[in-house]
Amino acid sequence: MGRIFAAVAIACLLLLPLLLTGPYHLHVLILTMMYVVLASSLRLINLSGQMSLAHGGMMTVGAYTSTLLVMKAGFPFWVAMPLAGFSAALIAYVVGYPFVRLKGIYFSIVTIFFSEVVVLTAQQWQGLTGGNTGIFGIPRPSPVVIPRILRMDFSSKTDFYYLALVLMLVSLIILYAVERSRIGLILRGVQQADSLAESIGIDTTGFKVLAFTVGSFFAGLIGGFYCHYISAISPDAFSFLFTIYILVYVTVGGEKKFVGPILGAAVLTILPEVARPLKAFMPFLFAAVLIAVIFFVPEGMAGLPDLARRLMPRSEKRPARA
Amino acid sequence: MSAGALSQSVLNGLALSGIYILIALGLTLVMSIMGIVQVAHGEIYMIGAYAVYYMIAVLGGGFFLAIVVATLFVGGLGVLLERLCFRPFRGQPDRAFTVSIALILILQNVVLAIAGGNPLTYPSPFTGVLRILGVAISWKRLIIVLVGLGLLVCLFLFIKLTRTGQAMLAISQEREGAALQGMNIDRISAVAMFLGCGLAAVAGGFIGSLFSISPTMGSFALMKGIAVIILGGLGSIPGAVVGGAILGLVDGVLPALTTTHIAGLVGFATIIFILIFRPQGIWGHD
Numbered sequence: 001m002g003r004i005f006a007a008v009a010i011a012c013l014l015l016l017p018l019l020l021t022g023p024y025h026l027h028v029l030i031l032t033m034m035y036v037v038l039a040s041s042l043r044l045i046n047l048s049g050q051m052s053l054a055h056g057g058m059m060t061v062g063a064y065t066s067t068l069l070v071m072k073a074g075f076p077f078w079v080a081m082p083l084a085g086f087s088a089a090l091i092a093y094v095v096g097y098p099f100v101r102l103k104g105i106y107f108s109i110v111t112i113f114f115s116e117v118v119v120l121t122a123q124q125w126q127g128l129t130g131g132n133t134g135i136f137g138i139p140r141p142s143p144v145v146i147p148r149i150l151r152m153d154f155s156s157k158t159d160f161y162y163l164a165l166v167l168m169l170v171s172l173i174i175l176y177a178v179e180r181s182r183i184g185l186i187l188r189g190v191q192q193a194d195s196l197a198e199s200i201g202i203d204t205t206g207f208k209v210l211a212f213t214v215g216s217f218f219a220g221l222i223g224g225f226y227c228h229y230i231s232a233i234s235p236d237a238f239s240f241l242f243t244i245y246i247l248v249y250v251t252v253g254g255e256k257k258f259v260g261p262i263l264g265a266a267v268l269t270i271l272p273e274v275a276r277p278l279k280a281f282m283p284f285l286f287a288a289v290l291i292a293v294i295f296f297v298p299e300g301m302a303g304l305p306d307l308a309r310r311l312m313p314r315s316e317k318r319p320a321r322a
Numbered sequence: 323m324s325a326g327a328l329s330q331s332v333l334n335g336l337a338l339s340g341i342y343i344l345i346a347l348g349l350t351l352v353m354s355i356m357g358i359v360q361v362a363h364g365e366i367y368m369i370g371a372y373a374v375y376y377m378i379a380v381l382g383g384g385f386f387l388a389i390v391v392a393t394l395f396v397g398g399l400g401v402l403l404e405r406l407c408f409r410p411f412r413g414q415p416d417r418a419f420t421v422s423i424a425l426i427l428i429l430q431n432v433v434l435a436i437a438g439g440n441p442l443t444y445p446s447p448f449t450g451v452l453r454i455l456g457v458a459i460s461w462k463r464l465i466i467v468l469v470g471l472g473l474l475v476c477l478f479l480f481i482k483l484t485r486t487g488q489a490m491l492a493i494s495q496e497r498e499g500a501a502l503q504g505m506n507i508d509r510i511s512a513v514a515m516f517l518g519c520g521l522a523a524v525a526g527g528f529i530g531s532l533f534s535i536s537p538t539m540g541s542f543a544l545m546k547g548i549a550v551i552i553l554g555g556l557g558s559i560p561g562a563v564v565g566g567a568i569l570g571l572v573d574g575v576l577p578a579l580t581t582t583h584i585a586g587l588v589g590f591a592t593i594i595f596i597l598i599f600r601p602q603g604i605w606g607h608d
Contacts, residue, residue, distance in 0.1 A: 098598040105359045105419070109548055110597050113590045116545065120590065124583035240541055244423055251420055280435075287427040294420050295410070 013165055017158045026157040032269040033168040034222050039249040039261030040175050041218035046255055048211040049191035050107045055219045055246055056238035057115030058088040062220025063227035064129060067138050077141040081224040088220025089213045096209035122235035134234030138227050160229055171218050176258060187211055252293050254300020263301045329457045335574020337463035340470030343566030344525035345543050346550035348518035354494035354557030355514040356408055358418040362425035363522055364540025370396045370523025371535040372433055378444045385447040389527045393520040400519025401512045433537045446531035466528045486513055494557045549593045
């Protein structure tokens with residue numbers, strides 16, 4: 001059921017640029033796919049029972065890494081973008097060990113401060129980062145040409161659309177594989193019973209750092225993609241509020257299920273575009289949706305089918321007891 | 323740096339200390355008594371500043387009348403928020419945290435819709451300078467230090483001398499025990515929200531007499547408030563005072579010695595280190 005749905009969704013996404021040729025529509029879809037990766041990777045960190053608010057900071061790290069590698073060191077984009085992810089992952093790994101010693105909300109607070117440190121560093125280090133104004137004219141990805149089959153020179157949004165699609169699919173596959181593996185099981189164990197997991201010999205600190213590192217990798221990767229897509233980067237591009245929005249996608253979509261953040265990011269990015277006449281009221285609607293979800297469907301949109309089933313117990317026969 | 327410039331930046335730092343202490347006292351009250359992380363506290367402070375602006379610029383009230391009205395208005399708003407948004411999630415800090423995130427979006431955008439995004443200013447009624455030993459001290463900064471100290475003493479006496487204050491202390495230490503002793507947690511939470519939001523409104527009202535105000539000014543206040551609480555330990559009033567004084571002085575003096583970015587970096591890095599090595603704060607205990 002899930003696989004058929006995923007296959008249909010992927011087929012639709014592949015064909016969508018044929019129907020939607022307007023650059024604005026494609027732009028919204030590209031952003032949506034970025035947010036899907038960000039929200040899904042944030043959920044992986046949450047899975048270990050700690051809420052990171054460093055995603056914006058990690059994106060900034062990735063964006064500057066990729067920009068500087070391409071513009072100052074002459075790396076090709078296709079090497080620089082993965083390195084953007086790895087640089088964010090490396091930093092997450094290093095700061096992760098001291099950070100995960102903090103429980104609950106204190107972990108979130110220290111990740112907020114971490115993001116501030118990233119922003120201030122980028123503002124201060126003017127020789128490298130261009131200070132407050134940031135860096136403009138970041139080159140497009142170098143063309144990909146397979147003779148007679150494929151030619152992508154990234155002069156149109158369509159090419160970026162397919163790059164974002166590939167990024168999203170690869171990221172989701174990796175994240176899904178991690179979650180279904182032993183690691184995912186252990187992370188859930190750590191989330192539910194930290195001390196118990198530790199008492200049976202699980203290195204909870206190590207697994208928390210692992211989740212933080214892998215999640216931050218994807219934030220850095222998307223940061224690397226984004227700065228080449230819009231061809232500019234500034235220190236405060238991914239502010240505290242930006243991270244909050246990603247968190248809202250996760251919460252509204254529902255963090256219990258893998259599909260939750262995907263739904264949350266897609267619906268909350270595309271809905272405002274569909275309801276454009278209401279655009280001025282969007283933040284209110286956004287907040288209203290969030291509050292409604294917290295009050296009435298704490299499991300998020302992904303939990304709606306279960307909720308419907310609970311509310312209508314008669315429509316379904318109870319399985320006979322063995 | 324000359325002695326005059328140094329004393330000026332120390333005074334700037336003291337004025338900032340006053341603001342930070344007011345923010346942190348309110349935040350620590352709300353956090354320790356309601357058991358939640360109220361990240362919309364910065365927005366409460368922002369609304370305090372706008373309430374003062376509207377009292378002065380539109381209704382033509384005096385500065386102090388404006389501060390008093392803004393404090394009561396924002397305190398009332400706090401009571402309303404406690405009843406509608408936080409009480410349903412008592413004992414569920416994760417959900418209460420998400421609600422307060424939603425409040426950031428709502429409150430910021432309500433103010434944006436009413437007042438617009440442009441920075442606004444209003445003058446301080448204090449213009450002159452006080453000369454002590456050849457050092458010129460501007461009254462508009464000195465008054466913040468004095469008001470901050472005054473409110474601090476009032477809060478301290480309130481907690482020490484009144485039954486409600488003692489109940490607040492009890493609830494912040496042992497919620498269930500306090501409830502078993504018959505303390506009305508609903509009422510005390512409402513009082514804590516009123517006081518906490520009122521203190522934030524005073525801080526916002528005074529900051530507007532020094533700098534311009536904008537709908538997004540709250541996140542700065544939130545960061546500083548949390549930093550002070552981490553320095554001083556959650557729920558500790560002396561901790562909030564000492565932490566606020568230190569952070570304010572650092573923020574007043576360091577930018578004059580280096581750049582504002584480096585000053586900010588030093589501040590945040592220090593907080594991160596304190597959090598890692600002494601999570602209970604410098605003066606806090608387990």
